[in-house]
Amino acid sequence: MASRLSWLCLFTFATVAPVQAQDGSAHVRPPRGVRAAALDGQITLDGRLDEPAWALAEAATGFIQQQPKEGEPATQRSEVRFLFNHDALYVGARLYDDRGGAGVVSRLVRRDGSANADELTITLDTFHDHLGQTVFKINP
Numbered sequence: 001m002a003s004r005l006s007w008l009c010l011f012t013f014a015t016v017a018p019v020q021a022q023d024g025s026a027h028v029r030p031p032r033g034v035r036a037a038a039l040d041g042q043i044t045l046d047g048r049l050d051e052p053a054w055a056l057a058e059a060a061t062g063f064i065q066q067q068p069k070e071g072e073p074a075t076q077r078s079e080v081r082f083l084f085n086h087d088a089l090y091v092g093a094r095l096y097d098d099r100g101g102a103g104v105v106s107r108l109v110r111r112d113g114s115a116n117a118d119e120l121t122i123t124l125d126t127f128h129d130h131l132g133q134t135v136f137k138i139n140p
Contacts, residue, residue, distance in 0.1 A: 034059070035082075036057070036084045037056050037084075038085070039090065049081070057083055060080040060081070060082075061077070076095070076097050078095050078096065093120055119137050119138065121135060121137045124136075
């Protein structure tokens with residue numbers, strides 16, 4: 001009986017101690033957000049973002065990298081704006097590169113494949129449960 005109790009204590013200590021040593025702050029960032037602006041009128045889906053509605057929408061900026069240095073500030077400036085109306089959510093992005101078009105990496109891949117290239121990913125938590133996601137990705 002004492003042997004079982006010793007093993008139980010050892011197992012409990014061995015599994016609880018590492019958990020207590022973790023403070024959970026390794027990848028915790030404060031939540032960020034941006035508000036979508038209501039679209040009054042029409043926009044043309046031409047990639048130009050020259051309609052007045054885009055200028056009224058708040059710009060999401062200050063992005064972080066996923067690769068190659070996860071969590072570090074992005075090396076290039078990006079601005080993403082959101083508009084909505086009764087029918088749709090519109091996403092407009094200006095993604096800058098210091099080298100212009102020469103700095104953009106684009107590769108064709110099969111659906112759901114990894115392009116290992118520049119891309120814009122929009123992830124929506126439509127149920128606000130921090131569990132499920134709807135993900136849209138686009139690359140140049």
